[in-house]
Amino acid sequence: MQMPISVPNRMKDPLTRLPGYVLRRASAATVAELNQRLQSLDLRHAEAACLLLIDASPGLTQSEIGRTLDIQRSNMAPFALRLESRGLIERRKVDGRSQGLILTPIGRSVLAKARKVVEAYELSLIRRVPEELRPAVLPILMALWNRQSD
Amino acid sequence: MQMPISVPNRMKDPLTRLPGYVLRRASAATVAELNQRLQSLDLRHAEAACLLLIDASPGLTQSEIGRTLDIQRSNMAPFALRLESRGLIERRKVDGRSQGLILTPIGRSVLAKARKVVEAYELSLIRRVPEELRPAVLPILMALWNRQSD
DNA sequence: TATTGTTATACTCTATAACTATA
DNA sequence: TATAGTTATAGAGTATAACAATA
Numbered sequence: 001m002q003m004p005i006s007v008p009n010r011m012k013d014p015l016t017r018l019p020g021y022v023l024r025r026a027s028a029a030t031v032a033e034l035n036q037r038l039q040s041l042d043l044r045h046a047e048a049a050c051l052l053l054i055d056a057s058p059g060l061t062q063s064e065i066g067r068t069l070d071i072q073r074s075n076m077a078p079f080a081l082r083l084e085s086r087g088l089i090e091r092r093k094v095d096g097r098s099q100g101l102i103l104t105p106i107g108r109s110v111l112a113k114a115r116k117v118v119e120a121y122e123l124s125l126i127r128r129v130p131e132e133l134r135p136a137v138l139p140i141l142m143a144l145w146n147r148q149s150d
Numbered sequence: 151m152q153m154p155i156s157v158p159n160r161m162k163d164p165l166t167r168l169p170g171y172v173l174r175r176a177s178a179a180t181v182a183e184l185n186q187r188l189q190s191l192d193l194r195h196a197e198a199a200c201l202l203l204i205d206a207s208p209g210l211t212q213s214e215i216g217r218t219l220d221i222q223r224s225n226m227a228p229f230a231l232r233l234e235s236r237g238l239i240e241r242r243k244v245d246g247r248s249q250g251l252i253l254t255p256i257g258r259s260v261l262a263k264a265r266k267v268v269e270a271y272e273l274s275l276i277r278r279v280p281e282e283l284r285p286a287v288l289p290i291l292m293a294l295w296n297r298q299s300d
Numbered sequence: 301t302a303t304t305g306t307t308a309t310a311c312t313c314t315a316t317a318a319c320t321a322t323a
Numbered sequence: 324t325a326t327a328g329t330t331a332t333a334g335a336g337t338a339t340a341a342c343a344a345t346a
Contacts, residue, residue, distance in 0.1 A: 012206045013218060015199055016297075018272050019287050020180050024195070026295035027177030028220065030170050044335085045174070049165055056162045063304060068163060070178065075337065077306055097304040097345045122168050129293040136286040137169050137294075143279045144287075145176035147166075194312085213327055222315065227329055247322045247327040 023144060030125065037117050041110060046071070047083060048118055051103065051111040054089060059100035083107070173294060180275065187267050191260060196221070197233060198268055201253065201261040204239060209250035233257070 015021045034045045043051075049069060054060055060068075066076040080101065083089045088107035091099040103111060129137055165171045184195045193201075196219065203215055210218075216226040230251065233239045238257035241249040253261060279287055292298070 014202055014206045015218075016292070017288070018268070019291060020184060020268075020272050020275050021199065022288065022291040022295060023173070023275075024177050024181055025220070026291050027174050029295055031174055034170060046336090049171065052164055056164045061304075068165075070175070071336090072338070073303095073305070074307080074339080080305095095304095095346075099305080118168070118170075122170050125170050125173075125294060128296055129290055133286050133290055133293070136283050137290055138167070138172065140279055140283050140287055140290055141169060141172040141176050142166070143283070144275060145172060145179055146278055196313090211327075221313095223326095223328070224316080224330080225314065230328095245323075245327095247320095249328080 019144070034118070034121050037121055038114060041114055041117065042086075043110070043114055046079070048111075048114045050079070050083065051088065051107060051114060052118070054101050054103055055108070055111055058102045059092070059094070061094065061098045061100060063098075065101070169294070184268070184271050187271055188264060191264055191267065192236075193260070193264055196229070198261075198264045200229070200233065201238065201257060201264060202268070204251050204253055205258070205261055208252045209242070209244070211244065211248045211250060213248075215251070 031045055038045060038048055041048075046069065050065055053065055053068060062076040062080050063073055065071070065080075066073050071079065080089070080091075084091065086106075087104055088110055089101050090104050091101060094100045126134055126137065181195055188195060188198055191198075199219055200215055203218060204210055212226040212230050213223055215221070215230075216223050221229065230239070230241075234241065236256075237254055238260055239251050240254050241251060244250045276284055276287065
């Protein structure tokens with residue numbers, strides 16, 4: 001992400017009327033912002049998401065996490081390895097091929113800090129939206145994601 | 151993007167309540183979908199955006215486009231080169247260092263098809279959202295992007 | 301047969317630094 | 324001094340294929 005340009009852009013921009021385009025730009029901007037806020041914990045946003053998932057469901061396997069986060073099984077291997085070698089998670093054999101992932105004490109401590117960062121960031125995001133539109137935020141994003149809100 | 155899992159996911163998922171997370175997932179999913187629809191034109195979503203911009207403001211320079219799309223100047227070079235070597239755009243010297251970009255006849259023809267794909271996709275996106283929420287879509291996305299709607 | 305974890309590999313996207321030519 | 328275009332390079336992120344071990 002480049003830092004925002006402060007001079008007004010006088011260019012015709014036919015793109016900012018396209019929800020899909022603005023969705024991409026909003027996502028790219030917020031990912032960059034969240035990654036920056038997580039930098040001091042040496043975490044990427046997807047790693048924080050992974051820790052949050054494991055904390056909510058200890059014993060999840062790599063494959064299950066990958067399916068939830070839409071990360072390929074093959075890409076989960078180095079991903080989980082990094083969390084493991086940093087001592088944030090442990091693997092526990094479930095059967096001969098699956099290994100449940102759980103947080104270590106260090107992992108729980110890092111997650112506690114990450115959770116604060118994430119929650120503060122989510123709050124700052126929602127606060128960008130005019131109050132009367134806030135109830136529509138999740139339903140709209142879930143719909144664009146093509147998921148039922150529930 | 152993996153194809154969606156059809157079996158319901160019974161896993162606790164604390165993430166889908168987080169607007170920022172859902173924003174990222176919605177964006178990733180829609181980028182993948184749009185890229186797939188543009189595949190037959192051998193265009194990526196950012197290339198289509200670039201053509202749309204040049205068409206709206208012929209003579210834009212690489213740097214200006216990069217600032218508009220948040221693509222680094224250094225990354226714009228191979229990007230523009232590809233469009234040029236495919237005969238979609240031409241460079242016209244503005245002064246000793248800047249080159250304005252314009253669409254070639256081929257570029258206009260490809261853009262016409264790309265525009266249809268993009269507009270159809272944008273329409274399909276907005277249709278995912280319940281009708282009464284649609285007016286809030288752009289204001290919310292612009293707010294999350296941290297831009298004024300106007 | 302299908303699934304888990306893994307390795308290898310390739311491609312895209314993004315980020316930084318440095319260079320030149322020009323304004 | 325600042326800007327435009329370029330090159331080189333490194334790091335993420337993502338995609339596919341293939342393999343062994345296990346269910």
